[in-house]
Amino acid sequence: MTMNRIGLKLGVAIMVLIIVILLSLGLAVDRLFTTFYDAQMKEDTHEIAAHFTTMAASGEDSSQSMIRTFAEFSNVKVYWLYADGRVLTLEGKKEQPSPSFVRKSENRRLLSGHAIEFRFQDGQHNRYYVVGKPVKRDKSTRSAIYIASSMKQIDNSLYRLRGLLILSGLGAFLLALGMILIMSKLLSRPLLQMQHMTGKMAKGDWDARLKIGGRDEIGMLGRSINDLAASLQRYRDTRQAFFSNISHELRTPVTYLQGYTKVLADGMVQSDKEKEQYLSIIYQESVRLERLINDLFDLSKMEEGQIKLTMESLDLKGPMKAALQKVKLKAENKHLSLQVDVHEHVPCIHGDRQRMEQVLLNLLENAIRFTENGTILVQLKKQNNAGVVIVADTGIGIPNEELPFIFERFYRVEKSRARKYGGTGLGLSIVKKYVEIQGGTVHVESTAGVGTTFTLTFPFEEKHEKGGMIS
Ligand SMILES: Nc1ncnc2c1ncn2[C@@H]1O[C@H](COP(=O)(O)OP(=O)(O)OP(=O)(O)O)[C@@H](O)[C@H]1O
Ligand SMILES: [Mg+2]
Known part of the structure; x- marks a missing residue:
């Protein structure tokens, strides 16, 4: 049987405890019974001795035969000690002790009137308990009586009791041993499984999962390890997808740039108009490339937790106006109406002005990009203890089943949208990250073909150090 260390330690500790408890319990019970029997026997012997001396003191001739008869019924042996030192044995019904216990010094003490x-x-x-009592008549001691009570019965009872105690102690010990073995197996099995699994995880195998049913601390630990394995697995998968997405997204503009510059370099353009067209494509692609690189840079900094925020007491109206200013022209070009609804007295929040502007810009650019006609509404209001910014459009909307994924990096609803609208799918993942690191939340509601509403919620500023830098 392989006994792991935890099971062994636990087993030994519990076993030691059980042995100590059993031993002290056994000793206590033994002591209790021994003193009880002892006291009982002493009391009985003294009582009989008192009885016999009273009978003997009466001086009647029949007293000797009466004592003999009484002695036969009780478990004692009686000796009559005369004043001249002779000892008369009055036979009891049990075995005969040798009268060798009768010693001169004690006889003298007895005959001088002491018990x-x-x-x-x-x-x-054979053990005996001996009581000697003087027989007094007319205030003088003429003789004495020895009562020898056999302790054999008590010894037998104690012997049987000890046998029972040892047997039941042994039974309890074996039962405890069995229980400990089972318990330590039950305890250590999941721990060993966990050790095995974490060993596998360390080697990069994140597919394995623990089968754990218990709801105790070990069960909770097992579930946490499973969660950890699942997140590592997700992390690996998204990282793989992330890298393939990056290479894909980078390759497209680079291919355009190479192709068109080669055409221009080789002088393969027929007209100035065509040349202008190609240069415009090269410019647009390089802008797209720059944006992509900037976004990736921001995201990677956020992932590493290295992004520096300049947190300050921020009136959301400021970044809102700045973002609106930047997208105004785009909206006008698409003949979209930009409606702004700012409620009065919305307290300040604690945030980073530039990041907030970036967030609103991303949302507004999306709204304009994915809306063909209608309105884009930007609202700032107070709700409970938070400042709420709403960016709503009447655009193409997002199908319900796609909503949970739109904040993922490189996620675009229907890949065909990319070609048509030209996005890379990084905007919203940056929005979510920026909002969260500023202590806010982002929520989206959308109906395909009707429109989309993004709601940002930031709790009002409490007591913060103004202008502090956090990383
Ligand atoms: N207002 C909106 N209306 C309809 N669809 C939207 C809206 N906002 C986002 N989406 C959908 O969510 C996807 C992800 O948006 P996100 O801003 O992350 O990427 P993108 O706009 O395509 O690219 P990028 O913002 O990086 O230039 C978009 O591709 C689009 O399909
Ligand atoms: Mg976008």
């Missing part, structure tokens, strides 16, 4: 008591063991290891 005595002691324990005695004969040659056959």
Whole structure:
């Protein structure tokens, strides 16, 4: 049987505890019974001795035969000690102790009127409790009586009791041992599984999962490890997708740039108009490339947690106006109406002015890009204890099943949209990241063919250090 270390440590600790408990319990029970039997026997012997001395003190002739008869019924042996030192044995019904316990010094003490008591063991290891009492008549001691009570019955009872105690102790010990073995197996099995699985994860195998049913701490740890494996797996998958997306997104503009510059360099253009057209494409593609690189740079900085924010007490009206100013021309070119609705007295939030402007710009650019005609509404209002910015459009909308993914990097609803609208799918992932690092939330509602509404919520500023830099 392989016994792992935790199981062993736990088992030994519990076993030691159980042995200590069993031993002290056994000793206590043994002590209790021994003193009880002892006290009982002493009391009985003293009582019988008192009885016999009273009988003997009466001085009647029948007293000797009465004592003999009583002695036969009880488990004692009686010796009559005369004043001249002779000892008369009055036979009890049980075995005979040798009268060797009768010693001169004790006889003298007895005959001088003092009671005595002691324990005695004969040659056959039989133990006796002996009580000696003087027989007094007319205030003088004429003789004395020894009562020897055999301790054999008590010894037998104690022997049986000890046997029972040892047996039940052994039973309890074996039961505890079995329980500990089962418990340590139950405890250590999931831990060993976890060790095995984390070992696999360290080697890059993130597909394995633990089968854990319990709801205790070990079960919770197992579930956390499974979650960790799932996030690592997701991370690996998205990282792979991310790199293939980057190469794809970079390759497209670079191919255009190469193609058109080669055409121009080789003098293959027929007219100035054509040349202008190609140069315009080269310019647009280089702008697109620059934007893509900037976005990627921002995202990677955010991923590494290295982005520096200049947090300040921020009136959302400021970045809102700045962003609107920048997209105004684009909206006019598409004949879209830009409606602005700013509620009065919206308190300041705690945020970074430039990032906030970037967020609003991304949302506004999307709204304009994906709306053919109608209105784009930008609203700033107060809701509970937060400032709320709404960017709503009457554009093509986003199908419901696509909504959960639009904040992912490089995600575009229907890949054909990219060709038509020219986006790279990074804008919203930057929006979400920027909003979250400023303590806000972003929410989207959309109906395909009707329009889309993005809602940003930022809690009002509490007590913050103004202009502080956080990373
Ligand atoms: N207002 C909107 N109306 C309809 N669809 C939208 C809207 N905003 C975003 N989308 C959809 O969500 C996708 C992701 O948006 P996101 O801003 O991340 O990327 P993009 O606009 O395509 O590219 P980029 O912003 O990087 O130039 C878009 O491709 C588009 O399909
Ligand atoms: Mg966008």
